[in-house]
Amino acid sequence: MDVGSLQQVLAAVASQIDARYxxxxxxxxxxxxxxxxxxxxxDLRAESLLSPSWMNLVLDQDPGRFYRHGEIPGNAFALSQLNGARDVFDFQGGLYGSFLLKKSGFGYLAFCRAPGSPRFSDEDRGLLESLLPHVRQAIEINRQLQERSVLHDVMQERFDQLSTGVVLLDQSGRVVFSNAWARRLFREPGGINCEDGRLVVAATEQNDKLDQLIEHCIRTAHMKGVINDGYLSVSRGAQNKPPLAVSVSSYVGNLESMTLLARQSCVMLLLFDVERRRTARRYVLEELYNLTESEAMLATNLASGKTIKELAETNCMSRETLRSQLKRVFQKTNTNRQSDLVKLVLSGPGSLPI
Structure with a gap:
């Protein structure tokens, strides 16, 4: 599982069967x-065992087994391709095996002794063949962990770009993840906060309801057919701001089915702040719809809630000029009404908050 120790593991296996390479x-x-x-x-001597012509012959054999040199068809040709390398180790007396991975992947192993050493016994071969399924399983798990690690990094970056707060809780109700916007809301006085790893709402009645929703989601996370989500409005007191809308629902990771660990239910909360308007990135609109800079700016401003009249006054432009620009934007985006344009802008990739 630890890539850094693979060479030590390989050396230990080689030592167990008295293999030099x-x-x-x-x-x-x-x-x-x-x-x-x-x-x-x-060193390069051991890497000679990775001769492409020889590897292909080994891969043509049944996977999950180790073969002696003489048991593989075409072995004489492969031996001739090694040139002087065959004088370094007993290639003919070696053991060679492979296993298949998902998609078109493969694993290949080769073991050789020094020239003049006794040939590998059936016991040596049996030992290596007993190891193959474990090696294959370790590689598959490593691949899955790598894929999940990449997915985790990508999703965390995307979560931080959202204009919605995202919070994940473990089965004890403690916060295990919160995105950038959620952490910003936690820092504001009143509303919802994170204290010692737990969510706390300033208003007592609302805090009790939040605790009840979280407890219900944890308890029913693995119950099929049970409604395990709920909603809560969280006031922000002295801030004189609109309340936060909070969605609470269960989340169960599919990794649990692959492990022997206790089932870890998880709760996901979404925190909606109606005061935060999504803004569009103008350069994305320019590339998507071939808009000019001024056209993209007009579409962005309209999507943020501004009117033609306000934009004309702010930019010292005539309404007729802006309406002409808007017509061109309609043509390029294949929309007919301002409401359709706003919907298009806010639902596309350009709507991610800056």
């Missing part, structure tokens, strides 16, 4: 390329 590689059968390799010892 060993290699491990991961690649793709469709492209024929190797995207990861490690050898023991880490």
């Amino acid at each position: 060993a290699v491990f590689a991961l690649g793709d059968r469709q492209s024929g390329g190797i995207h990861y390799q490690v050898s023991s010892p880490g």
Whole structure:
């Protein structure tokens, strides 16, 4: 599982069967390329065991097994491709195996002894074959963790761009994640805050209702057919601002079905602040619809709630000029009304908050 220790693991396995050289590689059968390799010892001699012509012969055999050199068809040709490398280790007496991964991936292992050493026994081969399924499983888990890590990084960045607060709680009701907008709301006096890892609402009655919603979501998270979401309006007291709209619902990660850990239900809260209007990124609108800078600015301003009259007064422009620009925007965006244009702007990728 730890990529940094793979060479040590490979060396330990090689030592167990008295192999002088060993290699491990991961690649793709469709492209024929190797995207990861490690050898023991880490020098060019051991890497000679990664000869493409020989690897292809091994991969043509049944996966999940180890083969001796003489058991693989075409072995004489592959041996001739090694040139002087075959004088370094007993290639003919080696053991070679592979396993398949999802999609078109593969794993390849090779073990050789020094020239003149005894050949590998059936016991040595049996030991290696017993290890193959575990190696394959470890690689698959590593791949899944890598994919989830990338997804986590991407989603966290996207969550921070949202104009809605997002908060995740664990089964004990403690905060395990909050995006940038939620953390900003926590810093404001009154409303909803995070104290010692728990959500607290300033108004007692509203705080009790929030606790009840969270407890219900945790308790019913794994119950099919049970309505386990709710809504709450959170006043912001002395701030003289509109209340926050809070959505509370259960969230259960699918990773639980792959582990032996206790089921960890999770609660997701969405915090809606009606005071925060989404703004459009003008350069995105320019690229999407081939708008000029002034046309994109007009569409952005209209989407933010401004009127033609307000824009004309603010920019010292005539209403006729702005209406002419708006007609061109309608044509380029294939819209006919101002309301359709606003909906288009606010629902597209340009609507992510700056």
